[in-house]
Amino acid sequence: MGAAALAITLSAHAGTGKAPFVAVDIGHTLAAPGATSARGRAEFEFNRDLALQVSAALERLDVRTELVNAEGTIESLAARPAQVPTADFFLSIHHDSVGESELEYWEWQGETQRYSDRWAGHSLFVSRRNPDLERSVLCAVTIGARLQRAGFVPTEKNGRRREYADRQHAVHFYDNLVVLYRARQPAVLFEAGVIKHRDEELLLRDPQRQALMAGEIATGLAACLGAGR
Structure with a gap:
């Protein structure tokens, strides 16, 4: 979807009386920061950087956003979607x-670190326990399509364990992810890349690449939210 068409779509959504509202959740916490990268950086820091970029990109498209877990202190997974009950979409x-x-x-820099260069690439997850699975899948596919159109390559790693909702766009079912099934709105969990992969870690640290990825995520999500409204 081009910029002009997207603007028309979002304008139509706004005509319903409100602009789209997206909750952007920063995965993990300061106390439990998730995985560690090949060079020893915590996943939470990667998540926070990209979430800020996604939020900014959505705001530029006139989509209202709220960061969830901005301080890195929300330990309860169920508490995250509960914080934004009126959001139109929940993106983790x-x-x-x-x-x-x-x-x-x-x-690496005098310290022993662990890595794997076998897998790289992004993937997306939805839950069949979410109250709006259809739009969750639609938005995940739309985001995935935008990313691939921009040159981002998805991973096949998660297809070994997680059933595909849409194989072409690396969208998987993960029914018991709490942030997805406890959300009151359609929800997607986005894995931006594999931080244990030494080359991909450097790409995922790059602010310019983060901005490009965030822009495609935002454009895809905004188009999805505008569809059928």
Whole structure:
């Protein structure tokens, strides 16, 4: 969808009496920061950086946003969607890792770190327990399509364990993810890439690439929210 068409779509949505409202959740916490990258950086820091970029990109498209877990202190997964009951959509930002059996060791700046260069790429997750699975899948597919159109390559890693909702766009079912099934609105969990992969970690740290990825996520999500409204 081009910029002009997207503007028309969002204008039509606004004609219903409110602008789209998206909750952007920063995955993990300061106390439980998630996976550790190949160079020792916590996943929470990656999640926060990208979530801020996504929020800014949505705001530029006249989509209202609210950051969830901005301080990194919301430990309860159920409390995250509960914080934004009136949002039109719930998007949780994460970064991926790999299993213990796939990790190798290397030295980085005098410290031993663990890595795996086998898997790279993004993926998306939805829950069949979410109250609006249809729009959850639609928005995940729309985001995935925008990312691939911009040159981002999805991973096949998660297809080993998680059933596909849409294989082409790397959208998986993960029914028991709490932030997805406890959300009162359609919801997607986005894994931006594999931080244990040494080359991809550097890409995921790059603010310009983050901004490009965030822009495609925002454009896809805004178009999805405007569809059929």
